[in-house]
Amino acid sequence: xxxxxxxxxxxxxxxxxxxxxxxxxxxxxxxxxxxxxxxxxxxxxxxxxxxxxxxxxxxxxxxxxxxxxxxxxxxxxxxxxxxxxxxxxxxxxxxxxxxxxxxxxxxxxxxxxxxxxxxxxxxxxxxxxxxxxxxxxxxxxxxxxxxxxxxxxxxxxxxxxxxxxxxxxxxxxxxxxxxxxxxxxxxxxxxxxxxxxxxxxxxxxxxxxxxxxxxxxxxxxxxxxxxxxxxxxxxxxxxxxxxxxxxxxxxxxxxxxxxxxxxxxxxxxxxxxxxxxxxxxxxxxxxxxxxxxxxxxxxxxxxxxxxxxxxxxxxxxxxxxxxxxxxxxxxxxxxxxxxxxxxxxxxxxxxxxxxxxxxxxxxxxxxxxxxxxxxxxxxxxxxxxxxxxxxxxxxxxxxxxxxxxxxxxxxxxxxxxxxxxxxxxxxxxxxxxxxxxxxxxxxxxxxxxxxxxxxxxxxxxxxxxxxxxxxxxxxxxxxxxxxxxxxxxxxxxxxxxxxxxxxxxxxxxxxxxxxxxxxxxxxxx
Amino acid sequence: xxxxxxxxxxxxxxxxxxxxxxxxxxxxxxxxxxxxxxxxxxxxxxxxxxxxxxxxxxxxxxxxxxxxxxxxxxxxxxx
Numbered sequence: 001x002x003x004x005x006x007x008x009x010x011x012x013x014x015x016x017x018x019x020x021x022x023x024x025x026x027x028x029x030x031x032x033x034x035x036x037x038x039x040x041x042x043x044x045x046x047x048x049x050x051x052x053x054x055x056x057x058x059x060x061x062x063x064x065x066x067x068x069x070x071x072x073x074x075x076x077x078x079x080x081x082x083x084x085x086x087x088x089x090x091x092x093x094x095x096x097x098x099x100x101x102x103x104x105x106x107x108x109x110x111x112x113x114x115x116x117x118x119x120x121x122x123x124x125x126x127x128x129x130x131x132x133x134x135x136x137x138x139x140x141x142x143x144x145x146x147x148x149x150x151x152x153x154x155x156x157x158x159x160x161x162x163x164x165x166x167x168x169x170x171x172x173x174x175x176x177x178x179x180x181x182x183x184x185x186x187x188x189x190x191x192x193x194x195x196x197x198x199x200x201x202x203x204x205x206x207x208x209x210x211x212x213x214x215x216x217x218x219x220x221x222x223x224x225x226x227x228x229x230x231x232x233x234x235x236x237x238x239x240x241x242x243x244x245x246x247x248x249x250x251x252x253x254x255x256x257x258x259x260x261x262x263x264x265x266x267x268x269x270x271x272x273x274x275x276x277x278x279x280x281x282x283x284x285x286x287x288x289x290x291x292x293x294x295x296x297x298x299x300x301x302x303x304x305x306x307x308x309x310x311x312x313x314x315x316x317x318x319x320x321x322x323x324x325x326x327x328x329x330x331x332x333x334x335x336x337x338x339x340x341x342x343x344x345x346x347x348x349x350x351x352x353x354x355x356x357x358x359x360x361x362x363x364x365x366x367x368x369x370x371x372x373x374x375x376x377x378x379x380x381x382x383x384x385x386x387x388x389x390x391x392x393x394x395x396x397x398x399x400x401x402x403x404x405x406x407x408x409x410x411x412x413x414x415x416x417x418x419x420x421x422x423x424x425x426x427x428x429x430x431x432x433x434x435x436x437x438x439x440x441x442x443x444x445x446x447x448x449x450x451x452x453x454x455x456x457x458x459x460x461x462x463x464x465x466x467x468x469x470x471x472x473x474x475x476x477x478x479x480x481x482x483x484x485x486x487x488x489x490x491x492x493x494x495x496x497x498x499x500x501x502x503x504x505x506x507x508x509x510x511x512x513x514x515x516x517x518x519x520x521x522x523x524x525x
Numbered sequence: 526x527x528x529x530x531x532x533x534x535x536x537x538x539x540x541x542x543x544x545x546x547x548x549x550x551x552x553x554x555x556x557x558x559x560x561x562x563x564x565x566x567x568x569x570x571x572x573x574x575x576x577x578x579x580x581x582x583x584x585x586x587x588x589x590x591x592x593x594x595x596x597x598x599x600x601x602x603x604x
Contacts, residue, residue: 088557223561226585246561253581410562471563
């Protein structure tokens with residue numbers, strides 16, 4: 001237990017006195033004790049110090065899910081640095097952007113394949129002999145750090161057209177671990193299956209709750225249902241955190257080939273709504289396990305959950321505020337929503353992040369005092385989620401949609417600006433409008449409407465998207481607009497007109513690709 | 526419609542952002558190149574092109590981790 005920890009590193013290190021020999025990380029090929037991970041973290045910490053990393057410096061980590069990744073994060077925390085863990089699915093171009101934006105002093109990467117050129121940052125590669133021969137750490141005392149200090153930056157897509165770094169303090173991370181551990185009832189004999197990346201707040205929270213309780217985390221680097229089930233059985237997983245696309249596959253697999261998972265105590269979902277047909281099947285394929293539907297946004301880490309005892313009555317609800325946080329709904333015209341009404345979810349409490357790295361204006365838009373709450377909390381800043389939510393008669397919350405143009409696809413928040421910027425860089429179009437289309441499996445999928453330059457083709461543009469965008473951002477369909485797009489009197493693209501035309505007039509629609517067709521068919525079946 | 530190597534490779538590139546060095550033996554899932562969403566999309570694509578229905582319990586690393594394995598699996602099923 002790390003009940004008195006105040007920093008990310010203490011959350012881990014407080015286990016060493018009494019459970020250095022207890023298993024902490026279970027990789028597919030072997031497991032590692034708290035003590036063994038500490039030794040590896042010390043080795044990396046020494047490299048960081050020798051390399052010139054000082055307290056406050058940002059260090060990028062892009063590693064496969066492995067003990068090394070955990071040790072690297074702990075090493076950065078140990079020397080007082082700021083962890084910038086990057087999703088392995090990001091393209092080299094995005095990695096370069098983030099390294100530049102964060103002003104990274106050092107990078108710890110899987111291999112040279114993702115290596116950028118032209119930066120003078122220090123680089124440590126997981127597949128290198130340098131890593132193999134890292135010196136044993138000196139055991140110097142970890143750098144003392146305030147709990148209000150920046151601990152990690154989580155990069156997320158944002159409405160400014162480029163990924164934005166959300167700044168989390170040690171206090172944010174610890175408050176998140178304590179809250180989630182409390183409502184999930186986690187214990188020191190838990191073994192949580194981690195398949196989601198630690199670059200994602202929900203995935204990171206599995207690691208921090210594990211450390212808080214001195215429990216164990218099972219690493220499953222492959223997001224394939226058959227492999228996830230195998231790892232759960234082999235290692236006796238007591239908890240599983242997944243996102244809707246993975247639950248869809250897990251439920252289909254377990255319906256086709258039921259597997260006994262007697263150790264399983266709970267499964268949790270976040271990152272979007274699970275389709276109803278899948279939700280209804282979950283109690284049968286996970287018998288005896290609690291099903292916990294959760295909601296959170298990176299800017300406030302975690303926000304709400306549906307108490308599992310209400311699952312059968314309220315399937316699909318996101319429930320209520322988590323322990324240690326408050327949420328309110330602000331109605332469109334002002335005022336707070338009452339039961340039966342809807343409004344934008346705002347989040348108050350110790351999980352409210354420090355805002356966006358180097359983007360004070362974006363921070364002030366997102367995290368600001370709420371006039372509706374002034375009589376309760378004065379001008380304490382709260383997070384405006386941008387999510388419209390309805391409160392039912394009992395006070396439980398239901399996700400309705402976004403109040404802005406952000407597209408929510410399979411747990412990723414994608415801004416149309418970001419997609420459009422990348423499409424423009426192809427130099428194949430004159431006009432482009434990106435928008436979300438409802439999709440049962442993904443929540444929304446991304447479509448773009450484009451006016452092509454002479455000689456440019458839809459196929460060439462799709463090729464370009466594939467190489468410059470991460471998979472989740474690649475459009476499912478490209479609507480080719482036959483002429484210049486309509487504009488408003490002020491000369492801006494008439495976006496709503498373009499989107500509406502694409503949604504209603506198949507005339508403009510070059511058939512959505514075969515995959516979406518197939519998905520529609522399989523849904524009907 | 527048949528599931529050709531070129532088509533499959535093209536689809537995999539589309540889903541993954543893999544670069545020009547990727548081959549039909551490049552591991553897709555065991556390296557974390559494709560996530561769960563990409564897998565769902567890839568399975569739907571293979572079903573559409575090959576006309577076969579893939580059972581959830583057939584989606585294993587043995588059958589799906591490389592383009593070559595997927596082609597071998599598809600041939601085995603349709604043979």
